[in-house]
Amino acid sequence: MTSVIQYEKVRKIYNSGHDEVVALQEVSFSVGEGEFVTVVGRSGCGKTTLLKLTAGLLQPSGGAVQVAGAPVRGPLTNVGIVFQAPVLLAWRKAIDNVLLQVEARKLGVENYRKRALELLDLTGLKGFEERYPSELSGGMQQRVSISRALIHDPPLLLMDEPFGALDAITRDEMNIELLRIWNEAKKTVLFITHSIPEAVFLGDRVVVMTPRPGKVAEIVNIDLPRPRTTTLRDETKFIAYVRQIRKSLGVR
Amino acid sequence: MNEGAQGGTPFGGIKWSVLFFLCLLVLWQLVVPFLRVPSYLLPTPAQIVEEFGKRGGLLMSQFLPTFYETVLGFFLGVLVGVSAGLGIVYSRFLWLTIYPSLVVVGSIPRVAIAPLILIWLGIDSLWSKVTIAFLVSFFPMVINSIVGFSQVETEMLDLAKTMGMGRWMEFRKIRLPNSIPYLFAGFKASIALAVIGAVVAEFVAGQKGLGYLIVVGNNDLNAPLIFASIIVLSAMSLGLFGIIVGLEKLLMPWRRGIQPSEL
Numbered sequence: 074m075t076s077v078i079q080y081e082k083v084r085k086i087y088n089s090g091h092d093e094v095v096a097l098q099e100v101s102f103s104v105g106e107g108e109f110v111t112v113v114g115r116s117g118c119g120k121t122t123l124l125k126l127t128a129g130l131l132q133p134s135g136g137a138v139q140v141a142g143a144p145v146r147g148p149l150t151n152v153g154i155v156f157q158a159p160v161l162l163a164w165r166k167a168i169d170n171v172l173l174q175v176e177a178r179k180l181g182v183e184n185y186r187k188r189a190l191e192l193l194d195l196t197g198l199k200g201f202e203e204r205y206p207s208e209l210s211g212g213m214q215q216r217v218s219i220s221r222a223l224i225h226d227p228p229l230l231l232m233d234e235p236f237g238a239l240d241a242i243t244r245d246e247m248n249i250e251l252l253r254i255w256n257e258a259k260k261t262v263l264f265i266t267h268s269i270p271e272a273v274f275l276g277d278r279v280v281v282m283t284p285r286p287g288k289v290a291e292i293v294n295i296d297l298p299r300p301r302t303t304t305l306r307d308e309t310k311f312i313a314y315v316r317q318i319r320k321s322l323g324v325r
Numbered sequence: 326m327n328e329g330a331q332g333g334t335p336f337g338g339i340k341w342s343v344l345f346f347l348c349l350l351v352l353w354q355l356v357v358p359f360l361r362v363p364s365y366l367l368p369t370p371a372q373i374v375e376e377f378g379k380r381g382g383l384l385m386s387q388f389l390p391t392f393y394e395t396v397l398g399f400f401l402g403v404l405v406g407v408s409a410g411l412g413i414v415y416s417r418f419l420w421l422t423i424y425p426s427l428v429v430v431g432s433i434p435r436v437a438i439a440p441l442i443l444i445w446l447g448i449d450s451l452w453s454k455v456t457i458a459f460l461v462s463f464f465p466m467v468i469n470s471i472v473g474f475s476q477v478e479t480e481m482l483d484l485a486k487t488m489g490m491g492r493w494m495e496f497r498k499i500r501l502p503n504s505i506p507y508l509f510a511g512f513k514a515s516i517a518l519a520v521i522g523a524v525v526a527e528f529v530a531g532q533k534g535l536g537y538l539i540v541v542g543n544n545d546l547n548a549p550l551i552f553a554s555i556i557v558l559s560a561m562s563l564g565l566f567g568i569i570v571g572l573e574k575l576l577m578p579w580r581r582g583i584q585p586s587e588l
Contacts, residue, residue, distance in 0.1 A: 130483050148486035160480045164502045164579045173498065177488035205579040 076103035077141060077229055077261045078127060084135035085122050095286035096122045100136070102280060102292055106228075109255060109262045111276035113269055113318065119287025120265045124233045127263060128152055140229065149229075150178075153222030153260075157234040159214035161206040167193060167213075168202040171220045178225060185224060192220035195254060212243040219251070223258065230255075232264045236271070245303060248274055252301060269322070273314045274301060281321050291321045365546040373556070376549035384538070388557050391534040393451065394523035395516075395561070398458025402515050406463045407508070410470020414500075424471075431464040436525045443530055454526035454534075461522030462515040469511030473504025506580070509573040516569060520562045 085097040097119040104110045112120050125131040126138050129145040138145045140152075161170045168189050175185040193202050196216035206214055215235060222230060236244040248271060255262055266272050272279045273295055281291040295314060297305060305311050350370050357369045364372055377384065409427065412419040439457045446453035477499055485495050527536025535554045542550035574580075 125483070128483070128487055130486065148483075150487055150489045152487055154484060154487055156480045156484075158478070158480060160478055160484060162481070162499065162502065164505075164577065174488055176498065177485065177490045177494065207579060 078104040079139040082136035086134040098286040098288045109277045111264045111272040112280045113272035114282035118282040118284035152229045153227040155222045155232045155235040157237045159218040167217045230260045230262045368549040372549045373552045376553045387538045394454040395519045397455040399519040401459040402463030406466020407470045409467050414474040435460045448530045457526035458519045458522035462518035465514035466511045469507045473507030474500045512569045
């Protein structure tokens with residue numbers, strides 16, 4: 074398997090006045106093509122920093138981040154990003170928020186309108202295409218955001234706690250839907266979360282990170298069959314993975 | 326939503342406030358003669374209406390200069406305010422140089438420099454009064470422009486970068502539309518201030534306009550004329566404000582959306 078993302082002894086230090094905060098220290102791992110890798114850890118373990126370094130929105134203080142074989146020097150454009158907040162433009166209807174991605178890339182809005190409608194359908198927003206974000210629930214807004222991250226068909230999807238603000242029930246549903254989309258579109262996914270069950274449920278591998286300074290404590294291969302359904306969460310093997318990760322995070 | 330508590334339709338509220346206002350007018354009309362208040366202190370509504378009949382032409386002819394001064398001062402304020410806001414948001418140099426001086430200018434009680442402006446630009450000139458209206462009204466436009474152009478979620482700007490947006494497109498697609506609600510808040514504050522600026526300029530200049538008419542009414546102990554002028558001024562202010570609110574609704578259809586809590 075060729076690796077799409079490669080982290081080599083990545084360090085990130087933030088200078089805030091006279092204080093130095095080591096956000097990431099000696100982070101090394103790689104993500105293979107078509108792989109779904111989840112990163113789990115407490116707040117402040119550098120998860121978001123890792124994502125921003127991957128997208129080229131930040132530069133490492135040491136080490137190297139490589140995406141598709143090339144070192145990341147500036148903002149990557151062949152990625153789709155979903156943040157914890159939906160980050161939609163209030164003055165654009167759902168479909169036009171999705172099409173922003175197309176407009177920005179000057180790909181021709183009319184060529185992509187059909188695809189945008191398909192994606193909104195795929196993410197369960199049929200009938201809501203012409204609604205403004207203020208007319209959509211939090212979960213629906215996040216679906217718009219996911220559609221926007223997919224419309225230009227990027228090979229790599231970066232997701233930063235995308236379902237963190239949703240209620241537990243909606244979150245479980247969105248997990249199933251995301252796996253369905255991933256299965257259909259065959260993308261490489263780097264998914265950041267602070268939920269251990271979510272990390273196990275989604276990932277081929279779970280990167281466990283510990284804070285201060287943020288570093289990789291363990292990488293767990295999740296040997297669970299796909300397609301995964303909600304009942305998986307009750308199985309002993311699933312529970313065992315959750316327990317193992319909880320232990321390596323030092324949760325008492 | 327509880328329909329009953331809201332009075333059924335939005336007009337239910339307006340109906341009651343109009344009725345209340347009419348009651349106040351009737352009470353005013355009755356109480357003034359009863360207490361024998363002389364009309365040079367407080368005229369009755371009927372006397373004010375009579376004044377409109379007598380001096381309608383004069384009021385109209387003095388309304389126009391005030392209207393021009395207000396509207397031109399306002400537009401000048403918008404132009405300068407938005408340009409300054411843009412400059413300050415996009416240039417660190419301007420942020421460091423112009424912004425602090427603007428704050429200092431903003432804290433001067435600008436009506437106090439009206440006499441100076443009249444000396445500098447000429448008492449007869451329309452532009453001296455426009456300048457005063459502008460000086461009094463432009464400051465909220467600067468602040469609201471800065472906020473509107475810069476208060477964008479960092480993540481949205483990050484996304485824009487990964488979408489390959491250049492600065493100009495980022496401005497057109499994100500910052501400019503983002504600023505519209507802020508700009509309209511600025512327009513509303515500015516228009517009210519521009520009216521004040523124009524009237525103060527006319528007080529000082531004593532040449533023409535509704536502000537001048539108020540000074541004349543004051544010298545002649547003609548309270549009905551003062552009241553009539555104030556009513557015309559308020560109607561003008563309200564009308565201009567109404568135009569801004571109408572434009573705001575037209576330009577921001579997303580603000581009229583149903584809230585999720587109501588679904």
